[in-house]
Amino acid sequence: MxxxxxxxxxxxxxxxxxxxxxxxxxxxxxxxxxxxxxxxxxxxxxxxxxxxxxxxxxxxxxxxxxxxxxxxxxxxxxxxxxxxxxxxxxxxxxxxxxxxLDATAVTNARNKHAMKRALLAGGVRTPRSALVRSEPELLDAVEAIGLPVVIKPYDFGGSGGVVLATTREEAIAGLAESKAVIAQYGAAFGILGDKYLVERFVDSDDEVSVEVLCGAGRAQVLAVTEKYLSPRPWFAELAHLVPSHRTGDPVLTELAVQACVALGIDRGLAHVEIKFDADGTPWVIEVAARPGGDGIMDQVERAYSLNPYRLHVGSYLGQDLLDVVAAAVPVKTSAIAFLKAAPGRIEDVLDGKPLPPEVRALNISARPGDLSHAAKNWSTREGLVELEWDQLFSAKTPLPVALAKELSDQIFVTGEAAGE
CATH class of the missing domain: 3.40.50.20 (Rossmann fold)
Known part of the structure; x- marks a missing residue:
């Protein structure tokens, strides 16, 4: 045969x-x-x-x-x-x-507590954290780490159940909210959600993700993505822009590569999330041993004229593509931003008006009768818009979020409050 x-x-x-x-x-x-x-x-x-x-x-x-x-x-x-x-x-x-991947590398990438231990063992700068199961353990962790803290499920993603707490009372409420998210989505995603990470908060809204192609004991940065986050106390991702003005920063590049090596990721693309504190020091928040989500790979492809999934699959096939990554240069800027209706019940969806020239694609997922909630995670979006500019920005631009808001205000007619 x-x-x-x-x-x-x-x-x-x-x-x-x-x-x-x-x-x-x-x-x-x-x-x-x-x-x-x-x-x-x-x-x-x-x-x-x-x-x-x-x-x-x-x-x-x-x-x-x-x-x-x-x-x-x-x-x-x-x-x-x-x-x-x-x-x-x-x-x-x-x-x-x-x-x-080795089983240990998979554990390091999926279990945020194991991830933190591996990063620290590898000398990677990452915020102090503790693993908790209950409210008493939570309060002990808050006492040891110091406020403010971020509370998150140890094995989930998509900003689901990630909450900022600035007081002990907010920490208790945050743990309850995180548990509620797991109760709602845990079974569908096949996760346990039985433990939670309490992490020192890096007090900044300045965050990027670094898309890295990994090899055996080495790695090469492909792109740096600028991230735009929702208002606190949540961390919903409102937009992603490629390339970030930080592209080529050697300190950032070295830290992202160091993180992938510390976790033992030796093939495929990795997605490294990094925040900068008030003095500009970068801190590794999380690392995922897979290509970035939320359409980031599509933005990388448009900006670099290179399909990153080709690199990811090729690496799993045993191809050495690090030189291809090293030679990649962005030729334009591409972004994806998420539509957000005002909180309340959506009464009407008005599509069909002329779109700004930057718009590459528009997708509206909400329908009349849907409830719009505050931006907490991926589940509270009403659609998306993809944008493109024939230029590279030298500083963080507000355009992705501003254009998404302008479109959202035009498209969605919202009525009574969602808490009816």
Whole structure:
């Protein structure tokens, strides 16, 4: 029987990761598959084939892969594209002898407490933190670390359940809010959410993410993304802009690379979140062993004319692409910003007016009758706009958030308060 190989992408069918299919095609002249629990009732015609398996469950994946292997169809490699598939993809890779990240690296990238310990052991500057399970442990951590603190689930993402506390009372309320978010979303994302990280707050709204291609004991920065955050006490990401004016900063670059090496990430793209304190000192907040989400990879592709998913998949295939990354130069600025209606019930959605020339794409997800809440995390958005400029900015520009607000005010008609 003739053997046929394919590349299996996990998480590539997620909204704003569609360009992963094109990147995988560029990286390998092979069919590109994805996985879904019920591809018959929820077909996806983008991919060459949909594997009937839960992309978050390695046992489900292995059963489906082995069933196809009996017919001569074998994965060359399994590539994770989001946090929820990271463990499954690399467990399958190791089980089938296809490479993949070491199990310790996966733990370091998914367990924020283990991540902090590995960063500190590697000499990486990161805020002091403590792992807690209960309110008494929370108050002990607040006493030891000192206010203000940030409270977050230790194994979640997307700013879900991340809250700032400036008093003991706010810390107690913040832990309750974080637990409520996990109760709402934990099962859908396959996370435990049974522990929470209490972290010293780096008092600044100046934050970037650094997109890094990793190799064995080395790494190369591809791009620096400027981040725009919601008003406190939450940390919803309102916009991302590529390239940041900090691109090329050697201190920032070295810190991001050091963080990836400390966590043992030796392949694929990593997403390193860094904040700057009042005197400009950078602090590593978190590291994800996968490409940045929220459409950041699409903005990188437009700004650099280089599909970053090609690098991510190629790295998992064993290709050394660090020189390609080192030679990448931005030729324009690209941004994604999220639409936010005023709090209340959306009475009408007015689309169809002329759009500013900077707009590359517009997607409205809210409908009349929906409730709009304050920007807390990914779940409180009403849509998105993608923007582009034929210039590079030398300082942080307010344009992405300003244009998104202008459009939101034009599009959404909001009535009574959401707390009705």
């Amino acid at each position: 003739r053997s046929h190989e394919y590349v299996l992408l996990l998480g590539a069918d997620q909204y704003l990761r569609e360009r992963a299919f094109s990147g995988a095609k560029q990286a390998a002249d092979l069919p590109v598959w994805a996985a879904a629990e019920d591809p018959v009732r929820r077909p996806n015609r983008t991919f060459d084939h949909m594997l009937p398996a839960d992309p978050k469950d390695p046992e489900s994946l292995l059963r489906a892969i082995r069933a196809h292997s009996a017919r001569g169809l074998h994965p060359r490699v399994v590539v994770p594209l989001n946090d929820w598939t990271l463990d499954a993809a690399n467990t399958v890779n190791r089980e089938l002898g296809l490479g993949g």
